[in-house]
Amino acid sequence: MTGPGADPAAEPAPGPAAGAGAPVLAVDIGGTKLAAALVEPGGRIAAYDRAATPGGPDLDAEGLWRALEVLLGKLVAGAGDPALAGVGVGCGGPMTWPAAEVSPLNIPVWRDGFPLRARLRARYPGLPVRIHNDAICVAVGEHWLGAGRGRDNVLGMVVSTGVGGGLILGGRLVNGASGNAGHIGHVVVDPGGPPCACGGRGCLEAVARGPGLVAWAREQGWRRESADATGVELAADARGGHPVAVAALRRAGRALGVAIASATHLCDLEVAAIGGGVSQTGELLFEPLEEAFREHARMEFARRVRIVPAGLGQTAGLVGAAALVFAQDRYWSAG
């Protein structure tokens, strides 16, 4: 299946040339950090490095590309320049897909579009280069080796500064018409709810993203005097029993429960795996989540879904990016 964004260039198959044990160079490109790893065929991370995403008034698109090249070059050289099975990348969206001209919302110098796949192909000639949305890579990682392993119908979610996700159905990653399937953050949980950065209203992300929780709690009087109170402080106060902080997590948890109920009615899931910073508040989030889910998911097939914390932590996105190459039968249907 190829869409309008398909890259017509032939994609080399991973593998034999590089030897059966060759690693994938996995990359995770976000607004705050660039991370890279050499991931072995079984998913083990053999080498890892990271750097703060460069910024500042003097940086341009090529400057960010050079910083990425340096990080990757150092990592591969440090590991003794092994032959690679391919390059797998998770990058903040939006992007055209599978051509991966990326225009990440939270990376200003690339926001007008950067031809990431084409540049990586030129840098790593002869290797498959596969790029997907960073939240989709997290979901793929969780399905391949994490909380969704062994299940055919899995929603992987990241609840953090934003709310993203990826959808595996019938054992295979769902891309949708343009590679954008999995946007659980924009499932509507309250049509009259708060405005969302997407331009809509009442999206899950508008309610449950970390900054949304903090904004709501401040409106309710939480640390109104402290202009820079963060989600970390909100979570700490909630653990200490502060009623507004508890209520903020409860509100986010219930919104997540409603969205997951809708998703499972539509997709008949087995597992919803939730990662990201906000999810690390544990029961303060998961209890109201389960409560709302149970209220809205009443049919037998929907009640069977297990809602669990993600299993792989910070490296899920890198592991998932590697799986785009290692397990292409399940996770890569494009050219």
Added chain:
Amino acid sequence: MTGPGADPAAEPAPGPAAGAGAPVLAVDIGGTKLAAALVEPGGRIAAYDRAATPGGPDLDAEGLWRALEVLLGKLVAGAGDPALAGVGVGCGGPMTWPAAEVSPLNIPVWRDGFPLRARLRARYPGLPVRIHNDAICVAVGEHWLGAGRGRDNVLGMVVSTGVGGGLILGGRLVNGASGNAGHIGHVVVDPGGPPCACGGRGCLEAVARGPGLVAWAREQGWRRESADATGVELAADARGGHPVAVAALRRAGRALGVAIASATHLCDLEVAAIGGGVSQTGELLFEPLEEAFREHARMEFARRVRIVPAGLGQTAGLVGAAALVFAQDRYWSAG
């Protein structure tokens, strides 16, 4: 992929034995009527018959089965007893799938479970027998030959006494963990909304099903004196400009728009095709639907979805049931 409901018996392949042009015996089993057709490989309906679904205090499960057998026998005999490529069935849910022990909510004598697939296999030995939810068959029909033809990512919907649907992603029918994917009627459009027959609250179906529209309109004063006012009368009054009738359709249309926005954010659709009696109210439903959809679907990929009336009308379910056999690569992944 086989789930707990999988039937381990080997399913014969359709075809060559019966000749390349052999029709499928397609069946549509609902609470008000039983319909059957001989559908040719290209989708043409070569013969058709129907009967009211029998009921009454003296009917039992076997009585309904015999009525179905008579209808099918008469249809096939009337066409000169052609060799069949297989049997495809759409039936009201819920059911185990793919084993199709059916327990339709709106067919009392089968509500405790009837082994429909096993009985049809015994009746038509040597032929593939494939059964799915009736709304899924409508969606399959619309994808195969109707409003979703030629697109890979399609949501087919039926808005009628209930609200059902089916989901085609990446060119293939999505079954989910238990054959229940496509339940768009239970996507939550208003968490504090009206109670739903499923036990939940604020489901699309609770707002947009025909009887739900009528109930809401009556609460607002529409024909309060007339105890048996129906959706047909409501639609007629709406066309005549009655403000409460117009508002009832507007409320349903907006709920549909919200649910389709959620669905396309999650699944990245190309087409949503809407059939069923309520959808025949035309612009009175589709205008508020589009309005709410545009308010909630703001990201570029989501705005591209086309929302269209279904193309096949009353026969979509029969055509889709035939496609379970004729186009098994796309619509039948089970045993």
